[in-house]
Amino acid sequence: MTPDIYIGVMSGTSLDGIDVAAIRINDQFSFLAADCVKLPDDLRQQILMLTQPGNNEIELMGRLDNVLGKLFADAVKQLISSSNIDIKKIAAVGCHGQTIRHRPEAGFTLQIGDPNTIAEQTGLTTIADFRRRDLANGGQGAPLVPAFHNKLFRSAETNRVILNIGGMANITVLPANPSSLVTGFDTGPGNILSDAWIHEHSGASFDEDGNWARAGAVNQELLQHLLNLPFFSEAAPKSTGREQFHIDWIKQVIQENKLQIIAVDVQATLLELTACTIADAFNAQHLADPELYICGGGVHNSALLQRLQELTNTVHIATTEELGLHPDWVEASAFAWLAHQTLNKLTGNLPSVTGAAHERILGGIYQA
Ligand SMILES: Nc1ncnc2c1ncn2[C@@H]1O[C@H](COP(=O)(O)OP(=O)(O)OP(=O)(O)O)[C@@H](O)[C@H]1O
Ligand SMILES: CC(=O)N[C@H]1[C@@H]2OC[C@@H](O2)[C@@H](O)[C@@H]1O[C@H](C)C(=O)O
Numbered sequence: 001m002t003p004d005i006y007i008g009v010m011s012g013t014s015l016d017g018i019d020v021a022a023i024r025i026n027d028q029f030s031f032l033a034a035d036c037v038k039l040p041d042d043l044r045q046q047i048l049m050l051t052q053p054g055n056n057e058i059e060l061m062g063r064l065d066n067v068l069g070k071l072f073a074d075a076v077k078q079l080i081s082s083s084n085i086d087i088k089k090i091a092a093v094g095c096h097g098q099t100i101r102h103r104p105e106a107g108f109t110l111q112i113g114d115p116n117t118i119a120e121q122t123g124l125t126t127i128a129d130f131r132r133r134d135l136a137n138g139g140q141g142a143p144l145v146p147a148f149h150n151k152l153f154r155s156a157e158t159n160r161v162i163l164n165i166g167g168m169a170n171i172t173v174l175p176a177n178p179s180s181l182v183t184g185f186d187t188g189p190g191n192i193l194s195d196a197w198i199h200e201h202s203g204a205s206f207d208e209d210g211n212w213a214r215a216g217a218v219n220q221e222l223l224q225h226l227l228n229l230p231f232f233s234e235a236a237p238k239s240t241g242r243e244q245f246h247i248d249w250i251k252q253v254i255q256e257n258k259l260q261i262i263a264v265d266v267q268a269t270l271l272e273l274t275a276c277t278i279a280d281a282f283n284a285q286h287l288a289d290p291e292l293y294i295c296g297g298g299v300h301n302s303a304l305l306q307r308l309q310e311l312t313n314t315v316h317i318a319t320t321e322e323l324g325l326h327p328d329w330v331e332a333s334a335f336a337w338l339a340h341q342t343l344n345k346l347t348g349n350l351p352s353v354t355g356a357a358h359e360r361i362l363g364g365i366y367q368a
Contacts, residue, residue: 165298
């Protein structure tokens with residue numbers, strides 16, 4: 001029997017952990033199993049160093065490329081053993097890697113986590129480096145997951161928008177009309193700023209259920225200054241990352257404008273920034289009776305979901321669980337699907353999303 005299981009590995013911008021998902025792709029798509037492996041704190045700190053220019057970057061990048069390759073391989077092996085998947089039925093692993101720099105305007109994006117190591121240590125064909133072919137073809141190299149959303153979540157009856165709220169936030173617009181193009185782009189920060197702000201003030205890695213933000217009041221002056229960032233009014237295609245959205249930006253805006261704000265109010269304002277920028281992007285689509293489906297870690301923040309419900313003009317709002325895929329596993333499943341595309345010589349990018357000139361087969365194949 002031809003192997004038809006694909007394993008996707010995703011370590012996202014929030015640096016909370018490595019998501020691994022196993023899916024079967026034949027005539028149909030079926031979700032089999034998933035797991036999340038935490039990133040050790042010291043490794044997290046070192047990756048953070050690589051996301052900003054600094055000293056001795058090449059040495060650190062080389063070492064982390066190797067360490068992450070081993071960790072990704074371990075995460076794959078752990079999922080295989082905990083879910084009792086027959087390794088002979090696995091066609092390939094699709095590994096996103098860890099983004100350490102994303103500068104499409106300068107012609108590059110960089111994900112690390114050595115796929116040679118993953119192939120060696122798992123004995124499985126591994127596909128990686130998905131973004132750079134799209135970039136070389138004139139695209140942003142991101143977001144890539146809209147092609148998977150299109151495959152799995154599109155409806156001929158209703159206009160749908162899929163929203164991922166991870167470290168960054170991105171939307172995919174899936175028109176009901178089959179001849180309309182799918183669009184999508186990064187809307188800006190998801191949880192990255194509020195994660196960093198609460199970490200600095202209490203050591204927590206994220207604001208559980210948005211409780212701290214809920215206890216504060218939005219500072220409209222700070223919010224307006226933040227919303228003035230040109231990225232928010234730029235037209236798609238667009239993508240972003242930690243280069244643009246980091247905690248020093250918030251501190252700088254507070255300082256430059258001599259704002260006196262207590263920490264809890266900053267947290268409330270950061271949640272509002274995420275909600276407003278997502279809602280503005282959504283409402284600007286002017287879709288007839290749109291449904292909004294949410295995935296990514298942001299679904300666990302009910303304060304954020306409540307604000308989105310208030311701000312978006314949608315007829316129905318739910319998580320992707322309602323569409324059959326748990327919101328925690330959408331991105332990892334997408335990279336399993338992208339591996340399937342590449343292995344079968346099928347294209348993976350959507351030029352209408354990334355701005356690439358053409359559809360392309362993405363990534364490099366590291367044979368078992
Ligand atoms: N219980 C919770 N309460 C509030 N927020 C939560 C909770 N659980 C997860 N999160 C948020 O979700 C984030 C992780 O989301 P996710 O794993 O989707 O991000 P990612 O994949 O790393 O990012 P990206 O999609 O940008 O690559 C955490 O950093 C945190 O902010
Ligand atoms: C460069 C990079 O890693 N971008 C991520 C990030 O996290 C969310 C958003 O910004 C999205 O553009 C992308 O990830 C998903 C997996 C994507 O390519 O669709």
